[in-house]
Amino acid sequence: MPKDYKDTLNLPQTDFAMKANLAEKEPQLLKFWQDNKIYEELQEKNLREGKGKFILHDGPPYANGHIHIGHALNKILKDIIVKYHSMNGNYSPFIPGWDCHGLPIELQVDKSLGKEKESIDILRKRQLCRDYAEKFINIQREEFIRLGVFGYWDTPYITMSNEYEATIVREFLTFVKKGYVYRGKKPVYWCPSCVTALADAEVEYAEKESPSIFVAFEIIDKDKIPIKDAPVYMVIWTTTPWTLPANLALAVHPEFTYVGLKSSKGIIIIVKEAVKNIKDKIEIEETPIFEIKGAHLEGIRAQHPFIDRVSRVVTADFVETGEGSGIVHIAPGHGMEDYEVGLKKGFEIYAPVDEKGRFTKEVPYFAGQNIFSANKEIISLLNEKGLLLWEGKITHSYPHCWRCKKPIIFRATTQWFISMSHDNLRGRALEEIDKVRWIPSWGRDRIYSMVERRPDWCLSRQRSWGVPITLFLCQNCEHIIVDEELFEKIISLVEKEGSDVWFKINIHDLLTDFSCPKCGSKEFRKEMDILDVWFDSGVSHAAVLDRDPKMSWPADMYLEGSDQHRGWFQSSLIASIGSKEKAPYRIVLTHGFTVDGQGRKMSKSLGNVISPQEIIKINGADIVRLWVSAEDYRDDIKLSKEILSRLTEAYRKIRNTLRYLLGNLYDYDGGDYSSQLLEIDKWAMHRLQKLIRRVKRAYEEFEFHQVFHAVYNFCVTDMSAFYLDILKDRLYTFKRESPERRAAQWVLYKIANSLIKLMAPIISFTAEEAWRHLPFTKEKSVFLSAFPQIEEKYIDEELENRWNKLIEIRDEVNKALEIKRQEKFIGNSLEAKIILYVNKTVKEFLMGYSDFLPTLFIVSQVELKEEEKLEADFKVSVQKAEGEKCQRCWNYSPMVGKLPERDLCPRCYHVIES
RNA sequence: GGGCCUAUAGCUCAGUAGGUUAGAGCGCACCCCUGAUAAGGGUGAGGUGGUUGGUUCGAUUCCAACUAGGCCCA
Numbered sequence: 001m002p003k004d005y006k007d008t009l010n011l012p013q014t015d016f017a018m019k020a021n022l023a024e025k026e027p028q029l030l031k032f033w034q035d036n037k038i039y040e041e042l043q044e045k046n047l048r049e050g051k052g053k054f055i056l057h058d059g060p061p062y063a064n065g066h067i068h069i070g071h072a073l074n075k076i077l078k079d080i081i082v083k084y085h086s087m088n089g090n091y092s093p094f095i096p097g098w099d100c101h102g103l104p105i106e107l108q109v110d111k112s113l114g115k116e117k118e119s120i121d122i123l124r125k126r127q128l129c130r131d132y133a134e135k136f137i138n139i140q141r142e143e144f145i146r147l148g149v150f151g152y153w154d155t156p157y158i159t160m161s162n163e164y165e166a167t168i169v170r171e172f173l174t175f176v177k178k179g180y181v182y183r184g185k186k187p188v189y190w191c192p193s194c195v196t197a198l199a200d201a202e203v204e205y206a207e208k209e210s211p212s213i214f215v216a217f218e219i220i221d222k223d224k225i226p227i228k229d230a231p232v233y234m235v236i237w238t239t240t241p242w243t244l245p246a247n248l249a250l251a252v253h254p255e256f257t258y259v260g261l262k263s264s265k266g267i268i269i270i271v272k273e274a275v276k277n278i279k280d281k282i283e284i285e286e287t288p289i290f291e292i293k294g295a296h297l298e299g300i301r302a303q304h305p306f307i308d309r310v311s312r313v314v315t316a317d318f319v320e321t322g323e324g325s326g327i328v329h330i331a332p333g334h335g336m337e338d339y340e341v342g343l344k345k346g347f348e349i350y351a352p353v354d355e356k357g358r359f360t361k362e363v364p365y366f367a368g369q370n371i372f373s374a375n376k377e378i379i380s381l382l383n384e385k386g387l388l389l390w391e392g393k394i395t396h397s398y399p400h401c402w403r404c405k406k407p408i409i410f411r412a413t414t415q416w417f418i419s420m421s422h423d424n425l426r427g428r429a430l431e432e433i434d435k436v437r438w439i440p441s442w443g444r445d446r447i448y449s450m451v452e453r454r455p456d457w458c459l460s461r462q463r464s465w466g467v468p469i470t471l472f473l474c475q476n477c478e479h480i481i482v483d484e485e486l487f488e489k490i491i492s493l494v495e496k497e498g499s500d501v502w503f504k505i506n507i508h509d510l511l512t513d514f515s516c517p518k519c520g521s522k523e524f525r526k527e528m529d530i531l532d533v534w535f536d537s538g539v540s541h542a543a544v545l546d547r548d549p550k551m552s553w554p555a556d557m558y559l560e561g562s563d564q565h566r567g568w569f570q571s572s573l574i575a576s577i578g579s580k581e582k583a584p585y586r587i588v589l590t591h592g593f594t595v596d597g598q599g600r601k602m603s604k605s606l607g608n609v610i611s612p613q614e615i616i617k618i619n620g621a622d623i624v625r626l627w628v629s630a631e632d633y634r635d636d637i638k639l640s641k642e643i644l645s646r647l648t649e650a651y652r653k654i655r656n657t658l659r660y661l662l663g664n665l666y667d668y669d670g671g672d673y674s675s676q677l678l679e680i681d682k683w684a685m686h687r688l689q690k691l692i693r694r695v696k697r698a699y700e701e702f703e704f705h706q707v708f709h710a711v712y713n714f715c716v717t718d719m720s721a722f723y724l725d726i727l728k729d730r731l732y733t734f735k736r737e738s739p740e741r742r743a744a745q746w747v748l749y750k751i752a753n754s755l756i757k758l759m760a761p762i763i764s765f766t767a768e769e770a771w772r773h774l775p776f777t778k779e780k781s782v783f784l785s786a787f788p789q790i791e792e793k794y795i796d797e798e799l800e801n802r803w804n805k806l807i808e809i810r811d812e813v814n815k816a817l818e819i820k821r822q823e824k825f826i827g828n829s830l831e832a833k834i835i836l837y838v839n840k841t842v843k844e845f846l847m848g849y850s851d852f853l854p855t856l857f858i859v860s861q862v863e864l865k866e867e868e869k870l871e872a873d874f875k876v877s878v879q880k881a882e883g884e885k886c887q888r889c890w891n892y893s894p895m896v897g898k899l900p901e902r903d904l905c906p907r908c909y910h911v912i913e914s
Numbered sequence: 915g916g917g918c919c920u921a922u923a924g925c926u927c928a929g930u931a932g933g934u935u936a937g938a939g940c941g942c943a944c945c946c947c948u949g950a951u952a953a954g955g956g957u958g959a960g961g962u963g964g965u966u967g968g969u970u971c972g973a974u975u976c977c978a979a980c981u982a983g984g985c986c987c988a
Contacts, residue, residue, distance in 0.1 A: 446917080446986085563985055563986065566985090593984060599983050634919090642941095647926085706928095708926085709928080712940085716940080728949080829956085
């Protein structure tokens with residue numbers, strides 16, 4: 001029985017467990033961060049040292065529901081950036097925010113109120129909404145913290161706080177003072193039965209039977225048409241005859257070809273493609289009398305079928321040939337597309353329908369009638385006039401009120417707007433867009449074309465849960481009261497009491513002795529509409545960045561999903577230009593959306609939702625964080641069970657590499673052994689520098705998946721499979737204090753120290769845990785330590801080239817060894833001796849490494865033999881190693897058995913002896 | 915229906931300013947080790963570069979259409 005020499009070896013020792021057990025450990029690390037205020041300390045230190053700032057301004061999630069994986073992705077991306085910049089000495093205060101007002105919360109509260117919602121006092125209802133938002137802020141705050149996201153969680157910005165609401169009112173009134181705000185009409189969903197406006201979310205689509213009619217409009221201007229001697233009609237199709245009294249125009253597609261056809265009523269004009277359809281309904285001769293392009297019809301006047309009014313032909317791209325006649329009846333007050341045509345062509349936004357769905361008195365024949373029941377009479381009137389070409393029924397999907405389930409209508413109502421054209425707001429917004437860096441770069445085009453085309457910003461909502469439009473109007477002439485002193489009073493009231501105050505104040509308390517500057521009236525009314533919530537979040541730059549002098553304006557970065565090109569990025573831009581003339585951000589970074597393994601969106605109905613809470617419970621928050629870093633966020637981001645299990649394996653590899661490094665530092669003395677490095681140590685140092693450079697560049701460019709891949713590959717390829725494997729012999733068998741072993745430890749320390757920091761912004765929990773196991777650290781948290789810097793003196797490209805050659809030869813040796821292993825000729829590679837047949841060039845190169853080659857190949861002996869007639873530069877032959885196996889280092893040597901300690905090789909013998 | 919975006923091995927990512935056999939790591943298969951051990955090492959097999967056209971002497975790389983998917987609108 002050979003003697004056991006295991007105790008004489010320097011085997012790795014560490015308490016840094018192989019099993020991560022993150023679900024248990026992470027909460028403890030969180031507590032450590034919180035108790036010691038690590039993040040606060042880091043920011044204060046950076047602020048003191050004054051190196052620089054990097055302000056990432058948080059976009060507020062909506063305070064409703066638990067966080068989902070998209071929230072996690074967004075906040076972790078932000079956190080990675082904040083941590084990286086903080087570790088580089090930049091002051092990076094992260095002030096999280098929440099969006100609190102708005103319909104979804106109000107609807108939740110309505111639901112819980114049941115019938116009471118009809119009678120409840122507005123202030124009471126607003127209090128319930130406030131409580132609701134508060135509850136979810138607290139829930140989400142804990143969930144974000146659990147992900148390891150650093151920030152000022154105790155002092156977030158909340159859009160329903162008094163201070164924030166005062167900012168909203170101040171910014172809004174600035175727009176008013178500068179003349180951007182006007183009142184105008186716009187069609188909104190309207191329920192005539194509930195007598196209220198409805199939001200998109202309150203609309204349900206259901207099947208409904210409607211009339212389907214073709215109506216003729218007689219053309220007045222015939223100069224553009226080749227027929228002068230007979231009546232000519234434009235034919236429209238509609239399923240809402242009640243909108244005909246509001247008809248102001250007829251739309252044709254500019255590119256389509258229209259034809260004139262003979263019918264029993266005279267000549268009718270429809271789009272060419274519709275002839276086939278219509279010949280079943282209207283008696284016509286199919287051969288056209290003339291053809292005319294839509295564009296040429298523009299401007300022609302036609303007679304309204306039963307009202308003494310002219311309807312003008314306009315062109316519009318949305319006109320289709322599918323159903324109908326290719327000519328669309330336009331009532332700008334009763335449809336979205338109609339409205340836009342109306343705006344563009346300057347028509348009145350005309351809707352002669354009252355809030356209960358009855359025609360107003362200005363409508364001849366039908367004044368006071370319910371619009372739906374009037375349909376029938378309108379049709380008979382058309383028939384009487386000889387202008388009804390066809391009548392039928394259609395069952396189609398039609399919007400209904402979700403409360404009373406009755407059909408709803410589009411009805412133009414008075415709303416508040418910010419004008420995009422006032423003071424060239426749109427043009428200035430577009431100019432600012434070009435001064436911002438958009439990542440990815442196509443973000444610029446996306447938001448640019450949106451801003452270029454967007455209509456005026458409709459600011460008003462007929463709701464309760466929001467910041468009121470704090471304006472007074474003259475009861476007599478509708479004049480909007482703009483008064484600096486009054487505005488200041490309102491702002492300071494809101495600052496003190498919150499925007500609830502608007503619903504409490506008495507008009508005459510604020511407007512004492514005030515008379516309308518326009519008509520002199522002394523009677524005013526309070527506007528009761530509230531502001532669009534996008535205005536709330538749009539002014540966050542003013543509420544957050546201006547609030548604290550330590551911050552700076554504009555923000556260095558906004559970072560949200562790409563849906564925010566239409567949302568927050570745009571509302572923030574417009575809000576900011578209105579008051580500050582500039583974009584509120586320098587860089588805007590967008591990420592994609594989380595999808596499943598097949599690239600489909602996550603949804604309850606597909607059953608492919610994975611929640612962050614679930615991953616945290618099973619794998620730990622660091623796995624969520626690793627996932628965020630591993631994926632290229634610019635595209636859609638996939639998440640599946642398979643991806644998670646791959647990531648868990650990758651995590652284990654990184655963790656184990658770290659563990660091995662730490663394990664071999666258990667007896668390191670902290671000394672500087674840089675002068676004792678072997679060439680392979682210099683190679684390792686060189687590779688480390690390149691890794692640091694690569695990783696830093698990736699962080700700077702916000703390409704975190706490069707960080708992950710670089711670090712992971714370094715761990716797997718450079719470390720585990722090469723350097724660390726080769727180092728084992730030196731670390732284990734050399735004398736503890738030998739310079740060679742100490743040199744290796746010095747390198748391992750450098751690598752461990754750097755790796756932990758390089759990964760800290762990503763796998764923060766693991767990095768912090770590892771930091772505690774790394775000896776000779778003075779900072780109590782890895783985040784208080786400085787990010788690794790490149791040590792240029794260790795960069796040596798020539799050395800790397802030489803080692804690439806050595807590695808190439810090593811690969812060939814491995815192939816030869818593998819063949820012998822499969823043949824069962826050897827097992828462990830130390831059982832082998834390698835004969836390298838080499839040409840002169842290779843021999844000269846390898847002679848310098850002859851002593852090192854066995855170590856490099858992890859074999860017992862290597863012999864070089866020069867041979868001229870080789871096909872390649874070298875050839876590998878594997879033989880059995882000479883001598884016996886040393887029981888201590890497991891290398892084979894002819895000297896084993898010839899020393900006093902009969903089981904040892906000379907090298908081990910010397911170690912044992914001293 | 916419109917605007918923008920994406921499509922490279924089972925997975926996550928590289929790459930080619932158009933030019934010989936498209937790379938990495940993981941996973942997988944097989945083998946070794948048992949002094950990183952619910953670890954470690956080695957070798958190997960995997961890709962019609964979404965599809966179809968076009969430009970070109972030559973396209974994964976440029977263009978177009980289509981398909982699938984995503985975001986935003988309608």
